[in-house]
Amino acid sequence: MVNEMVRRKVKAVANLGVSCFYNHVLMYFLIITCANVCAKTRLLLTINKVKANIKTATFAQLTEARRSTWAK
Numbered sequence: 001m002v003n004e005m006v007r008r009k010v011k012a013v014a015n016l017g018v019s020c021f022y023n024h025v026l027m028y029f030l031i032i033t034c035a036n037v038c039a040k041t042r043l044l045l046t047i048n049k050v051k052a053n054i055k056t057a058t059f060a061q062l063t064e065a066r067r068s069t070w071a072k
Helices: 002-056 059-071
Strands: none
Touching: none
């Protein structure tokens, strides 16, 4: 009788541990996925901003920017 109760308790605790583990794995997976999506979105926004700046910049401005970059 006591043995059966102990066995049930152990089983319940083991199941709880497994579900906690899977919850943590799922949580970290979601966090990493979200971080990747945010990083890609930020990168795309930056690229679009740079493209817009290049379109509005004149050739002389681009040449000057290139020179100052090489001078560093």
